[in-house]
Amino acid sequence: MPLVARTARITCIDRLCRPVHRGRGAALAIAALAGLGLGAAAQAQEPIKLGILLTHVGPTAIFARYEDKGARMRIDEVNRAGGIKGRRIEVIGYDTEGKPDRAGTLFRRLAQEDKVSAVIGPDSIYVLLGMSSVPTESKVFSMAAPGNYELVPMKDRQWVASAWTANGYTMVLGLAWLKDKMRVGRVGMLTTADSIGEMIGREASDTARMLGMEMVQVLAQPASDRDLLPSLTRLNGMKPGIEGLVVFGSGPYGTIAMNQTDLAGVNVPILYIGGNIIPELIKDVTPETGKRTFLTVARNVVADTLPASDPYIAAAKKFNADYQAKYKETPTQPSAVGYDMASTVIDAIENVGSDPVKIRDYIYTKQKDFPMAQGIRTNRTPSDAYGIDPRDVVVASIEGGRFVFKGYLKDSYKALGIKDEAITEQMRRFKMLAD
Amino acid sequence: MAEFLQVLFTGLSQGGIYALIGIGFSLVNMSTRVLNLAQGSYALLGGFVFLTLATRYGLPLWAALALVLVLVAILGVVTERIVSLRVRPWRPISHDMAILTTLALVVVAEGAAFLIWGPDPQRGPALQRGVLNVLGAILIWQSVWMLVITLVIAGGLQWLLVRTWLGRAMRACAQNPLTAALLGIDVRRVGMAAFTLSAVIGALAGMLVSPITWLDYQIGGEFMLKGVLAYLLGGELAIAGPLVGGLVLGLVENIFLLFPGATGGLLKQVVPMALLIVMLVWRPQGLLGGPRAR
Numbered sequence: 001m002p003l004v005a006r007t008a009r010i011t012c013i014d015r016l017c018r019p020v021h022r023g024r025g026a027a028l029a030i031a032a033l034a035g036l037g038l039g040a041a042a043q044a045q046e047p048i049k050l051g052i053l054l055t056h057v058g059p060t061a062i063f064a065r066y067e068d069k070g071a072r073m074r075i076d077e078v079n080r081a082g083g084i085k086g087r088r089i090e091v092i093g094y095d096t097e098g099k100p101d102r103a104g105t106l107f108r109r110l111a112q113e114d115k116v117s118a119v120i121g122p123d124s125i126y127v128l129l130g131m132s133s134v135p136t137e138s139k140v141f142s143m144a145a146p147g148n149y150e151l152v153p154m155k156d157r158q159w160v161a162s163a164w165t166a167n168g169y170t171m172v173l174g175l176a177w178l179k180d181k182m183r184v185g186r187v188g189m190l191t192t193a194d195s196i197g198e199m200i201g202r203e204a205s206d207t208a209r210m211l212g213m214e215m216v217q218v219l220a221q222p223a224s225d226r227d228l229l230p231s232l233t234r235l236n237g238m239k240p241g242i243e244g245l246v247v248f249g250s251g252p253y254g255t256i257a258m259n260q261t262d263l264a265g266v267n268v269p270i271l272y273i274g275g276n277i278i279p280e281l282i283k284d285v286t287p288e289t290g291k292r293t294f295l296t297v298a299r300n301v302v303a304d305t306l307p308a309s310d311p312y313i314a315a316a317k318k319f320n321a322d323y324q325a326k327y328k329e330t331p332t333q334p335s336a337v338g339y340d341m342a343s344t345v346i347d348a349i350e351n352v353g354s355d356p357v358k359i360r361d362y363i364y365t366k367q368k369d370f371p372m373a374q375g376i377r378t379n380r381t382p383s384d385a386y387g388i389d390p391r392d393v394v395v396a397s398i399e400g401g402r403f404v405f406k407g408y409l410k411d412s413y414k415a416l417g418i419k420d421e422a423i424t425e426q427m428r429r430f431k432m433l434a435d
Numbered sequence: 436m437a438e439f440l441q442v443l444f445t446g447l448s449q450g451g452i453y454a455l456i457g458i459g460f461s462l463v464n465m466s467t468r469v470l471n472l473a474q475g476s477y478a479l480l481g482g483f484v485f486l487t488l489a490t491r492y493g494l495p496l497w498a499a500l501a502l503v504l505v506l507v508a509i510l511g512v513v514t515e516r517i518v519s520l521r522v523r524p525w526r527p528i529s530h531d532m533a534i535l536t537t538l539a540l541v542v543v544a545e546g547a548a549f550l551i552w553g554p555d556p557q558r559g560p561a562l563q564r565g566v567l568n569v570l571g572a573i574l575i576w577q578s579v580w581m582l583v584i585t586l587v588i589a590g591g592l593q594w595l596l597v598r599t600w601l602g603r604a605m606r607a608c609a610q611n612p613l614t615a616a617l618l619g620i621d622v623r624r625v626g627m628a629a630f631t632l633s634a635v636i637g638a639l640a641g642m643l644v645s646p647i648t649w650l651d652y653q654i655g656g657e658f659m660l661k662g663v664l665a666y667l668l669g670g671e672l673a674i675a676g677p678l679v680g681g682l683v684l685g686l687v688e689n690i691f692l693l694f695p696g697a698t699g700g701l702l703k704q705v706v707p708m709a710l711l712i713v714m715l716v717w718r719p720q721g722l723l724g725g726p727r728a729r
Contacts, residue, residue: 226648227449233573252648
């Protein structure tokens with residue numbers, strides 16, 4: 001009965017915890033069984049609780065919408081198949097509202113009051129950074145999705161991993177595509193004037209050096225700026241001229257930066273880094289700009305244009321078809337990320353049960369070659385919370401308002417003769433890998 | 436040269452919007468002594484309603500504009516009524532309460548915008564698309580119109596304040612509301628007129644800026660901050676004050692983009708605030724304000 005009461009309270013607190021309503025049905029069923037004197041049996045079939053802690057308010061909310069659907073899709077699949085060893089998964093969902101302190105409080109509530117086995121989320125690095133110590137304190141695993149995991153303090157990494165495979169660093173590595181396929185030697189960069197923009201600027205400069213390219217100038221404007229012509233005009237005035245441009249920034253900033261290259265006369269190939277990896281956020285990119293804009297993406301984003309020989313094409317297409325059938329909308333990269341967040345945790349529970357510590361240990365030590373809906377396999381270790389080869393993503397451009405496959409990033413690294421050791425060394429330098 | 440001109444154009448166009456919002460603050464403050472923080476909300480709601488009417492419902496731009504101005508004018512009246520609800524001739528307005536009330540209105544407006552238009556940024560229709568090339572620098576036509584309309588509005592308001600009875604009444608209320616009331620001026624109606632005018636100006640700012648900056652439900656706070664900065668930098672009690680303050684703010688922010696590397700972008704965010712502190716300490720009356728009576 002306390003379970004019913006707590007479920008009702010959560011429903012009142014959070015307008016976004018829809019599955020709790022579904023969970024209420026399960027809870028009532030349990031209570032009814034207990035009333036019939038079947039308490040022991042009901043106890044044995046007690047649901048496994050998973051927390052979903054995403055950000056449904058603010059600039060990153062658009063990603064959470066998809067991640068939430070992806071995660072719930074995987075959970076529904078398991079529940080429809082009878083649960084994990086007969087135990088259904090009950091979701092308790094909260095909205096961080098983009099506030100790290102609120103996220104920390106809610107994570108503690110999930111861990112201590114709701115007694116969840118693991119938490120799916122948080123999704124945004126801005127939120128995670130302010131509460132990354134909480135999973136460690138709570139001893140509950142956070143299957144998060146920050147695109148810049150390297151910013152998470154080392155001491156907090158044992159209980160937080162990221163499911164975002166085409167992340168900031170992976171996107172930076174796309175410079176190899178510009179050099180290999182577009183013959184770009186001199187690049188300029190426009191980034192956001194904040195700590196993440198600065199970090200991506202350093203990673204891009206370092207990568208350019210590793211690839212034998214020249215990063216001529218890194219300019220920054222605040223993420224709230226919408227007139228980026230001052231920086232683009234400066235980059236256009238460089239002598240000798242730049243042959244390629246790197247743009248970092250999400251939302252309107254990224255789109256405006258790409259489009260204004262036309263106005264500023266910077267008609268060179270663009271490597272885009274940032275969050276504009278869903279159709280809503282590229283719909284304003286002009287066709288001319290989109291064709292010369294390249295970015296690294298997960299395979300599910302370009303499943304329709306992948307070569308038939310791609311080893312992940314069947315999985316990516318299946319995920320997309322299932323998602324389309326369930327939600328009647330085109331799946332996006334965050335949809336697959338959400339699915340993978342849930343998949344990772346569910347696989348651990350299927351193998352070691354619902355104990356939070358065992359889940360964490362399994363994901364970091366035993367979950368090998370785990371297939372993701374994003375079209376990649378992960379091998380997480382205590383020092384590598386992404387667990388992927390960052391070159392194992394595909395390069396896309398923007399054509400007709402959608403992403404179109406252009407090639408494999410790995411092929412460019414092979415063609416340029418960049419050794420694995422160089423990548424590993426760089427990943428350590430930028431704290432992608434823990435010591 | 437092209438780089439400098441680009442920074443100049445960008446600074447002036449951004450400054451024009453700051454000025455327009457700052458003028459709204461100035462109008463209300465000079466008539467009622469209330470710092471109406473809801474000014475940013477008029478820009479937010481005006482911009483969103485305009486783009487909804489024009490893009491979703493396909494209204495001609497002039498019809499959408501007219502409808503928005505009427506709706507936002509009503510919102511201005513409502514704001515004044517809320518702020519002055521408990522004001523009586525013998526019980527003057529509590530400025531602290533008024534500021535807190537208008538701040539609460541900003542939160543309400545942002546919440547409403549989130550519920551109605553969602554979390555994603557949206558872009559309104561431009562008056563004129565395209566760009567203009569001036570000596571290698573690019574001028575976006577919408578920015579040109581923004582600056583022109585700001586200057587026209589500033590000129591019109593200056594004329595209103597100096598040449599009309601309403602303007603003189605507003606200035607009288609600014610000097611001494613009690614004396615103004617004793618001389619037969621309906622202080623509350625003057626205040627209402629100021630709120631209405633400032634709401635209309637705020638909405639115009641939102642409509643003009645949305646094709647460039649895009650709108651999201653949180654942008655009201657950004658408008659409010661920049662408008663207050665423009666108003667405080669330029670000086671109170673005049674249209675010229677916030678106009679100059681806004682343009683100076685826009686230029687100061689963007690001039691740092693001429694610095695090498697990423698430094699300029701970082702300074703752009705910090706320096707205006709530092710400048711405000713300096714102004715408040717050493718010249719609280721603003722750039723154009725006269726010396727304050729001790």
